[in-house]
Amino acid sequence: QVRLLQSGAEVKKPGSSVKVSCKASGATFGTFAFNWVRQAPGQGLEWLGGFIPGFGPVNYAQSFQDRLTIDADESSHTAFLELRSLTFDDTAMYYCARDPTGQDPFDIWGQGTFLTVSS
Amino acid sequence: EIVLTQSPATLSLSPGERATLSCRVSQTISRYLAWYQQKPGQAPRLLISNASNRASGIPARFSGSGSGTDFTLTISSLEPEDFAVYYCQQRADWPITFGQGTRLDIK
Numbered sequence: 602q603v604r605l606l607q608s609g610a611e612v613k614k615p616g617s618s619v620k621v622s623c624k625a626s627g628a629t630f631g632t633f634a635f636n637w638v639r640q641a642p643g644q645g646l647e648w649l650g651g652f653i654p655g656f657g658p659v660n661y662a663q664s665f666q667d668r669l670t671i672d673a674d675e676s677s678h679t680a681f682l683e684l685r686s687l688t689f690d691d692t693a694m695y696y697c698a699r700d701p702t703g704q705d706p707f708d709i710w711g712q713g714t715f716l717t718v719s720s
Numbered sequence: 721e722i723v724l725t726q727s728p729a730t731l732s733l734s735p736g737e738r739a740t741l742s743c744r745v746s747q748t749i750s751r752y753l754a755w756y757q758q759k760p761g762q763a764p765r766l767l768i769s770n771a772s773n774r775a776s777g778i779p780a781r782f783s784g785s786g787s788g789t790d791f792t793l794t795i796s797s798l799e800p801e802d803f804a805v806y807y808c809q810q811r812a813d814w815p816i817t818f819g820q821g822t823r824l825d826i827k
Contacts, residue, residue, distance in 0.1 A: 636816070638764075646756075646764065646807055648816040662815045663721075696763055706754035706811060708775060710763035 603627040605697050605711035612717045618685040621714045623697030625678045631655045634700040635680040636707060637671060639693040649695075653703050654680065687718045722746055722810050724819035732827040739795040741822045743808035748788045752812035755784055755793045758821075759804045767806075768793065800826075 608622040623635060636651030652659040654673035661669055670683040680697060695714045698707035723746040733739055743753065751771035756764040766775045768784035771791055781796040795802055803826050808819040 645821045646758075646809075646818040648818065651816070660814050698763075704811060706766050706769045706809060707756075707764075708766050708769075710765075713763055 603633075603699060603709050605699060605709055607695075607697060607711040607714045610715045610717070612719060613687050615688055615718055615720055617687055618683060619687060619716055620681055620683045621695050621697075621716070623680045623682075623711050625680070625699070628699075630673075630675055630678045634703040635671070635673065636698045636700055637682045638696045638698055638707070640696070641690070641693040644693075649682065651700065656703070684716075687716075689718050692716060692718045721815055722749065722813055722817050724808050724810060724817055726806075726808060726819035726822045728822060729820075730823045730825060732825045733798055734827045735798050735800055737798050739793075739798055739802070739824060741793040741806055741824075743786075743791040743793070743819050745789045745791070745810060749810050749812035751787045752810055753784075753786070753791045754809045754811065755782075756807045756809065757802075757804050758807065764807065795824075798824075 604626050606624045611619050613619050631654050634651050634653045637649040639647050650661040650671045659671045668685040673680040697711040699709040725744045727742045753771045755768040757767050758764040767778050767782050772784045783794045785792050803824050805821045805823050807821050
């Protein structure tokens with residue numbers, strides 16, 4: 602059974618950076634895509650980016666391309682999201698989600714990591 | 721980018737009633753549309769892929785239809801646990817985009 606376990610909640614100051622992790626278990630790493638989706642309080646879902654570790658480039662949402670890095674450490678079966686130059690608008694729940702082929706919907710989701718940006 | 725517009729924004733129904741949710745897409749996407757359910761405090765859950773394929777473990781009262789630009793999620797007879805927010809998502813092109821959601825409330 603595939604599971605995605607995310608790191609804990611974060612509190613950051615404006616202008617700083619955050620790195621969120623998503624550890625996969627129960628599936629062979631590199632055979633599925635990781636995606637990151639965020640949800641501001643009371644708002645809808647916003648896709649940030651995704652990739653298959655070890656296969657091709659990361660696809661980023663254009664509005665985040667200059668301050669977002671998504672990568673992975675295959676040895677620990679963990680994907681990462683790093684978001685820089687944080688603003689108050691980045692306060693949100695951040696989810697990692699699995700796409701089993703790189704072209705499919707997201708069938709497994711992490712539990713979410715809440716980021717608070719506060720001065 | 722492909723824009724998904726869901727309607728209505730809020731739908732108020734009673735248990736046992738039929739729910740019909742719409743997702744209109746700004747350009748044709750064949751059948752590359754998925755539906756998700758999200759309950760408060762939980763991550764989204766995949767209900768439907770490729771417009772009409774129920775995901776594993778999803779009850780038969782959930783069905784999806786449509787192709788091209790117009791898609792529908794139908795819940796044939798609402799159970800108490802079905803009251804939640806529903807999102808559509810397209811996988812036809814990058815960037816991946818979601819609709820703004822339909823909130824299904826108990827009347």
